[in-house]
Amino acid sequence: MAANDTVAEQRFEEGYSVTSWELVRRPLIEALTCIAEAGFPSFTTMVSDGWMWDYSRQYMRTGTRGAPRNLRDWEMLQRIGRIARAGREVGVRPISLSWHGEFVNPMTWETERDIMSAVLHVLRGVGAHDLILSGGPPPSPDTHNPDGYRLFASRLAEIGAIGGELGIGVGYHPHHDCFVEGREQLDPLMDVLDTDAVGLCIDTAHLYANGTDPLGVVRDYIDHAVHIQFKDARTGGEPLAGPARYRAFCELGTGDIEFGPIRDLMLERGFDGAVTLELDRPEGKTAEQTCHDNAAWARDTLGLELGARVVQPAAG
Numbered sequence: 001m002a003a004n005d006t007v008a009e010q011r012f013e014e015g016y017s018v019t020s021w022e023l024v025r026r027p028l029i030e031a032l033t034c035i036a037e038a039g040f041p042s043f044t045t046m047v048s049d050g051w052m053w054d055y056s057r058q059y060m061r062t063g064t065r066g067a068p069r070n071l072r073d074w075e076m077l078q079r080i081g082r083i084a085r086a087g088r089e090v091g092v093r094p095i096s097l098s099w100h101g102e103f104v105n106p107m108t109w110e111t112e113r114d115i116m117s118a119v120l121h122v123l124r125g126v127g128a129h130d131l132i133l134s135g136g137p138p139p140s141p142d143t144h145n146p147d148g149y150r151l152f153a154s155r156l157a158e159i160g161a162i163g164g165e166l167g168i169g170v171g172y173h174p175h176h177d178c179f180v181e182g183r184e185q186l187d188p189l190m191d192v193l194d195t196d197a198v199g200l201c202i203d204t205a206h207l208y209a210n211g212t213d214p215l216g217v218v219r220d221y222i223d224h225a226v227h228i229q230f231k232d233a234r235t236g237g238e239p240l241a242g243p244a245r246y247r248a249f250c251e252l253g254t255g256d257i258e259f260g261p262i263r264d265l266m267l268e269r270g271f272d273g274a275v276t277l278e279l280d281r282p283e284g285k286t287a288e289q290t291c292h293d294n295a296a297w298a299r300d301t302l303g304l305e306l307g308a309r310v311v312q313p314a315a316g
Helices: 028-037 050-059 073-084 109-126 146-166 183-192 204-209 214-224 243-247 259-268 287-301
Strands: 014-017 042-046 093-101 130-135 169-172 199-203 225-230 274-277
Touching: 014 287, 028 042, 028 073, 028 287, 042 274, 050 093, 050 109, 050 130, 073 093, 073 109, 093 109, 093 274, 109 130, 109 146, 130 146, 130 199, 130 225, 146 169, 146 183, 169 225, 183 214, 199 204, 199 214, 204 214, 204 225, 214 225, 214 259, 225 259, 274 287
Parallel strands: 014 042, 014 274, 042 093, 093 130, 130 169, 169 199, 199 225, 225 274
Antiparallel strands: none
């Protein structure tokens, strides 16, 4: 669809994820400079504290892993400062931050809650839209039962309530090797989740690589979505397992996912949350080349404006 074929009002803007730079530990400023030059008004990134990297090493089956990536306290504060001043210095603003935790571990929950509360206050200070949460133990009979779903939902709602007080949306992100990977876990969670307090971050590629139709999830749960991530994957039409799921991610428009119907549904339903474009590791290109190509794909193939508006969540 060309830009002049879009008939419904676009009520969301599109930001870009810095993941392609951060996974190879390139400086944040390089990512933000490119994102601004490509025409994106905003960006999303990970909190990148030692806690979430510890979660990743424990649970995420991405293959062999290097040494733990822990920032010293002053480095973490410096990172927050760089995120906060990005709009003034580079011309893009943070639209969200993402964080991983366990949520259901009684020995760590209080610490996790305090970390997330601190992140939410940072997000309020920089004028961001939402906090994206991933994590929780991967599917297991020990945790994925009626009591387990209720406990997990209550922990998410507790963080959502803090976000509501600050005017920051909170969305849970179904993700490989986390509590919700696909539709099999998503529906039972949504049955007990307080969606007045917390919503969803719908990531098209993570759902698709686990055998879930992302269009169906958008259709059924868009009213509870605070953030949608456009991300593509190639699977050959079969659900994948283990590290192969992460290797399936690819540049937008080169994979299996049909984004046109997803875009149409978002426009028809008046989605006014945040949208980001993402790729983990570029294939045969630099992160900069891929960023510019993805911006062109959004404009020329989907007919979307990068700089439409995002409606800020109402304070509770």
